[in-house]
Amino acid sequence: xxxxxxxxxxxxxxxxxxxxxxxxxxxxxxxxxxxxxxxxxxxxxxxxxxxxxxxxxxxxxxxxxxxxxxxxxxxxxxxxxxxxxxxxxxxxxxxxxxxxxxxxxxxxxxxxxxxxxxxxxxxxxxxxxxxxxxxxxxxxxxxxxxxxxxxxxxxxxxxxxxxxxxxxxxxxxxxxxxxxxxxxxxxxxxxxxxxxxxxxxxxxxxxxxxxxxxxxxxxxxxxxxxxxxxxxxxxxxxxxxxxxxxxxxxxxxxxxxxxxxxxxxxxxxxxxxxxxxxxxxxxxxxxxxxxxxxxxxxxxxxxxxxxxxx
Numbered sequence: 001x002x003x004x005x006x007x008x009x010x011x012x013x014x015x016x017x018x019x020x021x022x023x024x025x026x027x028x029x030x031x032x033x034x035x036x037x038x039x040x041x042x043x044x045x046x047x048x049x050x051x052x053x054x055x056x057x058x059x060x061x062x063x064x065x066x067x068x069x070x071x072x073x074x075x076x077x078x079x080x081x082x083x084x085x086x087x088x089x090x091x092x093x094x095x096x097x098x099x100x101x102x103x104x105x106x107x108x109x110x111x112x113x114x115x116x117x118x119x120x121x122x123x124x125x126x127x128x129x130x131x132x133x134x135x136x137x138x139x140x141x142x143x144x145x146x147x148x149x150x151x152x153x154x155x156x157x158x159x160x161x162x163x164x165x166x167x168x169x170x171x172x173x174x175x176x177x178x179x180x181x182x183x184x185x186x187x188x189x190x191x192x193x194x195x196x197x198x199x200x201x202x203x204x205x206x207x208x209x210x211x212x213x214x215x216x217x218x219x220x221x222x223x224x225x226x227x228x229x230x231x232x233x234x235x236x237x238x239x240x241x242x243x244x245x246x247x248x249x250x251x252x253x254x255x256x257x258x259x260x261x262x263x264x265x266x267x268x269x270x271x272x273x274x275x276x277x278x279x280x281x282x283x284x285x286x287x288x289x290x291x292x293x294x295x296x297x298x299x300x301x302x303x304x305x306x307x308x309x310x
Contacts, residue, residue, distance in 0.1 A: 007101035012052030065099025111260025146171030280304030
């Protein structure tokens with residue numbers, strides 16, 4: 001039986017429950033590819049799962065291998081897989097029951113795509129979960145189109161920095177709330193207006209907004225209703241907006257969870273190759289420092305993504 005190193009949790013808790021241990025190496029089943037993982041990004045969902053704060057992962061499912069997205073090379077193909085070959089550089093997103101913080105992962109081919117050319121493995125690994133979250137929020141659920149106005153709350157973070165670039169790429173006017181230290185950063189990504197949430201009230205600046213893309217929730221979400229135009233949309237990754245308030249203001253509002261989608265990843269790769277979008281990696285950590293990587297994301301100001309290398 002072949003074994004590999006993987007980052008695992010056997011119980012919920014603080015970062016000290018994170019362990020690197022030997023586990024059985026997976027094999028590619030039907031419709032799957034076996035990937036030699038070179039890098040995997042660290043996302044807020046990872047420490048939420050570790051803390052027991054992500055409802056789809058229940059205590060009876062433990063132990064689990066952590067990690068939701070990856071970049072690496074194809075090692076083997078399962079039955080019924082086309083479009084991939086051994087040695088190909090790929091990237092993808094996994095469902096919660098699969099773990100990317102490992103030396104190998106068996107991934108659904110449908111949730112995987114060729115990695116964007118011209119990017120190293122850390123840059124490619126920074127993309128899938130965050131970029132798919134932004135893509136699906138803006139376009140599938142938010143219906144963002146050229147000429148519209150979008151307000152993105154939290155535009156300097158992992159999901160936010162992709163959202164700013166995607167919105168700009170389709171010709172939307174982009175306003176985003178960030179800290180003052182990130183204003184230049186988001187303007188470089190294409191934001192038309194960076195709003196310092198510490199010193200400015202976004203309600204006094206944002207007007208006639210077609211889409212509020214909410215990555216903050218709480219009071220920020222509650223204050224966002226007033227900036228929407230009639231028929232606008234409020235889309236959140238975190239908390240379910242009030243449907244009563246949405247009906248009262250004649251807007252559409254919802255919370256969603258991103259899903260793996262290889263076809264969308266292929267579209268995103270093309271934008272990266274055309275230099276219309278760039279993934280930003282704040283820091284990298286080796287797998288042996290998986291616990292420290294999660295602590296850094298939880299406790300420090302992060303611009304872009306944290307990536308774990310294998």
